[in-house]
Amino acid sequence: MTIRQLSIFLENKSGRLTEVLETLGNEKINITALSIADTSEYGILRLIVSDPTKAHQLLKKKSFSVNLNEVISLWVSPEAGSYAKVLKCFSEDGLSIEYMYAFCLGDKSVLVLRTDNRPKAFETIKKYDLKVIREADLKHL
Amino acid sequence: MIWNETFECMSREEMRRCQNARLSDMIERVYHTVPFYRQKMQKLNLSPEDIRTTQDLVKLPFTSKNDLRDNYPFGLFATPMSEIVRVHASSGTTGKPTTVGYTRHDLQIWSEVVARCFAMCGINRHDIVHIAYGYGLFTGGLGAHYGAEKMGCTVIPISGGNTRRQLQIMSDFGATVLACTPSYALHLADAMSEHGYSLKDLKLRIGVFGAEPWTDNMRHEIEAKLGIQAHDIYGLSEIMGPGVANDCDFKNGLHIHEDHFFPEIVHPKTGEPLPEGSEGELVFTTITKEGIPLIRYNTRDLSTLNYEPCPCGRTLVRMKKITGRSDDMLIIRGVNLFPSQIEHVLLELKETSPHYLLIVDRENNLDTLELKVEVDRSYFTDRISELQALSKRIQHALNSNLGLNIKVTLVEPKTLERSEGKAKRVIDRRKM
Numbered sequence: 001m002t003i004r005q006l007s008i009f010l011e012n013k014s015g016r017l018t019e020v021l022e023t024l025g026n027e028k029i030n031i032t033a034l035s036i037a038d039t040s041e042y043g044i045l046r047l048i049v050s051d052p053t054k055a056h057q058l059l060k061k062k063s064f065s066v067n068l069n070e071v072i073s074l075w076v077s078p079e080a081g082s083y084a085k086v087l088k089c090f091s092e093d094g095l096s097i098e099y100m101y102a103f104c105l106g107d108k109s110v111l112v113l114r115t116d117n118r119p120k121a122f123e124t125i126k127k128y129d130l131k132v133i134r135e136a137d138l139k140h141l
Numbered sequence: 142m143i144w145n146e147t148f149e150c151m152s153r154e155e156m157r158r159c160q161n162a163r164l165s166d167m168i169e170r171v172y173h174t175v176p177f178y179r180q181k182m183q184k185l186n187l188s189p190e191d192i193r194t195t196q197d198l199v200k201l202p203f204t205s206k207n208d209l210r211d212n213y214p215f216g217l218f219a220t221p222m223s224e225i226v227r228v229h230a231s232s233g234t235t236g237k238p239t240t241v242g243y244t245r246h247d248l249q250i251w252s253e254v255v256a257r258c259f260a261m262c263g264i265n266r267h268d269i270v271h272i273a274y275g276y277g278l279f280t281g282g283l284g285a286h287y288g289a290e291k292m293g294c295t296v297i298p299i300s301g302g303n304t305r306r307q308l309q310i311m312s313d314f315g316a317t318v319l320a321c322t323p324s325y326a327l328h329l330a331d332a333m334s335e336h337g338y339s340l341k342d343l344k345l346r347i348g349v350f351g352a353e354p355w356t357d358n359m360r361h362e363i364e365a366k367l368g369i370q371a372h373d374i375y376g377l378s379e380i381m382g383p384g385v386a387n388d389c390d391f392k393n394g395l396h397i398h399e400d401h402f403f404p405e406i407v408h409p410k411t412g413e414p415l416p417e418g419s420e421g422e423l424v425f426t427t428i429t430k431e432g433i434p435l436i437r438y439n440t441r442d443l444s445t446l447n448y449e450p451c452p453c454g455r456t457l458v459r460m461k462k463i464t465g466r467s468d469d470m471l472i473i474r475g476v477n478l479f480p481s482q483i484e485h486v487l488l489e490l491k492e493t494s495p496h497y498l499l500i501v502d503r504e505n506n507l508d509t510l511e512l513k514v515e516v517d518r519s520y521f522t523d524r525i526s527e528l529q530a531l532s533k534r535i536q537h538a539l540n541s542n543l544g545l546n547i548k549v550t551l552v553e554p555k556t557l558e559r560s561e562g563k564a565k566r567v568i569d570r571r572k573m
Contacts, residue, residue: 007523009516011553037525041550042516044523063555065521098524114523 001122002070003135004052005112008045009065012038020045023062029055032138033112035101046101048073048112048138069114072121075131076102076109086111089128095121105138144260144292145253148400149455153448156456159400161194163428168192171434174219177212178436195403198426199414203407203439209239209379217433218242225432230278231378232477232543238278241378242432248287250429251381254398255288258387261396261453262347262372264318266293269344271316273325274352274475275301280382281352281475285320285374288384294318301325304332312342319348322475323355323363323371327506330366345369351376351383352475354463360392373462379438380425386460394447394459401429404458405437406446409467420445422467423460441468469567471501473508476545480566483512486535486542492520493535496557499547503571510547512539515554 010016017036024031030050037044049055052068059066076082083102090097100113110133115121125132143149151159169189171178182188187200209217218225226245230238243251264270270289274281282300289296297314299307301321307329311319319326326348333339345367351374363371375395376383385402386395397404406421407414415421423444427434445461471478480499487493498513514535522528532549539547558565 005523007521009521009528009551009553011556016553039525039529042528042552044525044528046523060518063553065516065518065554067518067521067523069523098526 001072001125001132001134003048003073003112003133003138004068005071006045006047006049006052006055006059007067007069008047008059010036010043010045012040012042017045019062020059020064023058024049024055027054027058029058032105033101033103033110035099035112037099046099046112048103050139052135070118071112071114072118072125073133074111074113074125075133076111078107078109082109083111086130089124089130090115090121093120093124093127095124142260142263142265143454144257148398149257149396149457151400151456153456156399157195160403160428163400164195164198164403164426165189165193167426167428167430167434168436170431171219171436175217175434177208177217195426198403198405198437201436203412203424203437204435205439206239206379206441209241210237213237214240215242217435219434220244220431227283228278229280229283229378229382231280232479232482239379244431247381247430247432250401251284251384252287252291254381254401255284255384256291257398258372258374258384259288259292259294259318259349261387261389261455262318262349263370263390264289264292264294264347264349268317268347269295269297269315270318270320271297271299271307271311271314273299273301273307273319273321273329274383279475280376280378281322284376284382284384285349289318289320304329305336308333308336308338311345312338315344317344317346319345319367319369320374321348321350322352323350323359324353324474324503324506324508326350326363326367326371327359330363331505340368343367348372349374349387353472354465357462375460375463377440377442379435380427380440381430385425388462389451389453389455391452393451394461396451396455396457396459399458401427403428404446404460406444407439409443417446417448420461420464423463441466441470443467471567471569473501473510473545476543478543478545482543483539483566486538487514490535490538492531493517494554496554497566498557499567501567501569501571508571510545511550512547513550513552513557515557516551517554 033048035046096116098114102111172189224244225242227243230240272285276282348369348371360371374387376385386397388395403426405424423440423442442463443465447459487495496515500511502509536549
């Protein structure tokens with residue numbers, strides 16, 4: 001039901017983000033999606049990549065504070081109001097979104113999110129028949 | 142005015158006799174009442190008869206802050222607790238504070254020496270003394286308080302903090318003397334206009350500043366900004382608290398009340414006593430103290446002694462304004478801080494690595510602290526809220542253990558400098 005996301009702790013220092021991206025690029029790891037959460041002193045870089053296991057190892061070797069986390073990823077139809085429709089399902093079930101970002105794959109939109117209660121989120125997904133993306137789905141694209 | 146001419150102006154020869162008599166009394170007492178010292182002396186095959194003059198002191202080892210910690214809390218007290226009427230404490234090198242106890246007689250002596258200091262500053266019983274040193278376990282507030290009362294001054298025991306209220310009370314009550322840390326004095330001076338006060342609203346004429354090192358430049362700045370004469374008071378809780386020494390009108394060194402606190406200057410590496418005029422570690426033996434007499438307590442403060450008579454008429458030896466320390470202790474807003482204490486707190490927290498860097502700075506004349514801590518993979522998460530909770534937790538632990546507000550900044554692992562041997566843990570950007 002989930003896909004793996006890399007999260008990397010980054011100080012607000014110029015060049016740090018480049019270093020991460022270069023490390024992955026040199027090893028031919030594709031970045032499918034990228035988002036940065038920032039505070040005044042540091043940021044958290046979140047990545048969906050073609051080979052999370054390898055990327056995790058590579059970044060660990062370079063002493064980055066990197067984690068692999070499971071996040072929920074959903075297909076969203078490419079029409080006005082569809083994001084709202086999806087999010088309404090979660091809010092009606094009393095779930096909070098901790099963070100979220102979206103990207104496009106071909107003509108489709110993809111939503112990546114983390115809620116405060118994963119088991120409950122799965123129930124919601126089933127209840128409203130939301131379209132979940134699995135890691136294997138990403139590979140075929 | 143000289144508060145106690147008999148002692149403050151006695152000849153060197155009389156002072157030596159007085160010190161020797163008081164020293165042998167104290168050694169005799171300590172030998173029989175403090176097992177820690179008795180064992181030390183027995184190990185060296187020394188009996189009280191072997192310590193008759195201050196010259197004999199070199200036979201005895203130093204006492205350190207660690208000795209106080211090892212005997213925490215009351216192990217070095219020389220009287221039964223029923224004789225102890227007050228306890229104070231300051232921060233130690235690790236989690237535990239160093240505790241000191243005072244008998245009623247000790248408090249009388251403390252008041253006496255502070256009164257002498259105040260007299261050196263030109264303060265008299267007509268003065269209204271605004272005491273903005275912290276009251277509590279810290280010796281600053283109550284030490285200055287008792288001295289000012291002994292002199293017969295009007296005391297405003299306002300304690301530290303709340304700058305706006307400090308200015309209001311100082312102005313409304315017509316304070317003529319301000320006693321606080323020099324950095325807080327500057328902070329008050331700079332905050333005046335912001336709160337709608339000018340020098341005309343204040344009647345201040347004298348400042349008694351201590352509990353942290355400061356320079357003559359800072360003195361000139363305070364004097365100009367507050368329109369006062371600024372004096373330096375020296376002391377440490379282990380020896381008594383404020384009032385161990387103070388500078389007179391001539392501001393050329395601080396007169397030590399050596400009829401109570403016998404000073405030596407020793408080499409920081411070898412511990413050898415150094416000849417007059419050399420710089421080294423300042424060591425005190427408390428020759429009249431009852432509660433917790435200390436033999437050759439090494440303050441780790443660096444200074445020089447000058448036995449020349451002073452134009453003010455006092456013959457008391459003068460110590461040069463403290464120029465630094467031989468260990469890594471920092472003094473932040475009057476609070477002692479050892480980097481090892483921070484390490485201790487971080488280790489207790491478990492979720493942090495003990496890799497840190499402390500940056501000390503001074504903004505608007507107040508010391509600021511920033512602690513950079515490495516975020517390790519093991520406790521790094523993808524949620525900002527958890528990282529923020531982590532820095533808050535660290536900040537809270539530091540505050541409750543050290544009594545200091547420290548800004549915590551998380552940094553990437555392995556980015557803080559590691560060097561062979563002693564890592565660089567502290568950057569002090571304050572201009573002293």
